[in-house]
Amino acid sequence: MKQLAVKKKGPIAFQGARGAFSEEATRKLAGANVAVLPCERFEELFLSLKSGRASGAVVPIENTLAGSVHENYDHLVNYEFPIVAETSVRIIHNLIAPKGVTFSKIKRAFSHPVALNQCLDFFARNPQIERIPFYDTAGSVKMIMEEGLTDAAAIASSVAAQIYGARILRRSIESDRRNFTRFFLLRRPADARRSLPAARNAQWKTSLVFSTRNIPGALFRALSAFALRDLNLTKIESRPLRGKPWEYLFYVDFLGRVDTPNAQNALRHLGELADFLRVLGCYPKGA
């Protein structure tokens, strides 16, 4: 019952326009019919959670082609909202047009330049279609629908086609299908504690950030805290600290619940070796 009460408190914030891939992640993480709050900037997600305008926030954390979103790691460290769930969304680009517009009529395709660039094979096969940059993927669907364009398409998610009542002319036109984005669902600390017991039988992951001084073998020693306790890492990444030459921040995910004795021992051990250590969250492993 408390779970439901938490969910009713407010919408889930995501970055982008209605129909963005972040909205798809939001519906996977918080339910198909959840109320949503589209935001322009990543930091607004954290501010809306802080102010209570949102009851949760969905943030992209890494992409299989483009890497980790360091900005969001920074916000995770600064705002201290715990991760309560993760999911992965395959980035599928579709050619979308108003109903009644056929493929042979399409002379222009609008989308975010990153999306246009991920469909270059499609454009090479269809040189009659001009690429036109637009502010975002979902927004380009909204625009062609509002303007009633009859020679234009947009490139966006299938959710965007659905929201704006448009039709998908070609599905999955991206060149590289290994394009996935991993998202975290964040809650306020009190709500996170309430939702923790929900999935007792799931496999769990714990995400953390730590830094070490640059002494030879510092990382090796830090990782011994996990290896000596048979805790399996699923992610490790170093990030140089700008302005502090030779100091590094490390992102680590390991399989396991943070509240088990084994994990607690590992974190205590790591705490002896690290200058800075913060657990970002413990959550059921996503599919």
Next chain:
Amino acid sequence: MKQLAVKKKGPIAFQGARGAFSEEATRKLAGANVAVLPCERFEELFLSLKSGRASGAVVPIENTLAGSVHENYDHLVNYEFPIVAETSVRIIHNLIAPKGVTFSKIKRAFSHPVALNQCLDFFARNPQIERIPFYDTAGSVKMIMEEGLTDAAAIASSVAAQIYGARILRRSIESDRRNFTRFFLLRRPADARRSLPAARNAQWKTSLVFSTRNIPGALFRALSAFALRDLNLTKIESRPLRGKPWEYLFYVDFLGRVDTPNAQNALRHLGELADFLRVLGCYPKGA
């Protein structure tokens, strides 16, 4: 003399339009007056080097806000062109207009949406200026100059302003100054061997990629190859191999020349533990 001969063989390929940040990196890596070959896609950089159209290629490999460019790591593994140099370019966005157009006349600013989004504080302070997405940063300067727009600006590098004869109205309008991109210069293997002795006294870095099976502590054991020999890592990053659950690719950079006995021993040791191991290059450490 041979060095010079290599350099004269052909232009250096980079991705983007003339005046892109990649061109700035190219000039830092290969000389201010080097001939350049702008390409549309990352893979074209590798293809132009393979075909001999270019004598070198400059590829972005990681950004301090956006993470590692996994696509280019994939190309590095597949094409086997060695890294011979690295550099880091600070991404500085400038408001650029045709000469004679003053700041108070600017009603619109064109640029790549990623650049526009990195200048949101500027737009919040100047709500009279509308943001308009364009295909790329440098291309937006070219366009406002060709069209002779009198109420519009572009957001791009200072090199772009110079190339297209435009004027910088506001310098460094990006919200976050910790925005750096690291680039590699690649050569064909024969040319790389020739250029290796050039900087005998410099501090060197070696970059490599390896994979391990998912047995507990596999990464820890792999890193022992470096830690036991006091080789300092400057980067480590895991990347899940899609389609091969629980297998990971690791990117590692360490300080040292690959041809020293110590590094050779470390690589032999790592080779015993890794399923796959490839040295991507050995190059003088960038500033």
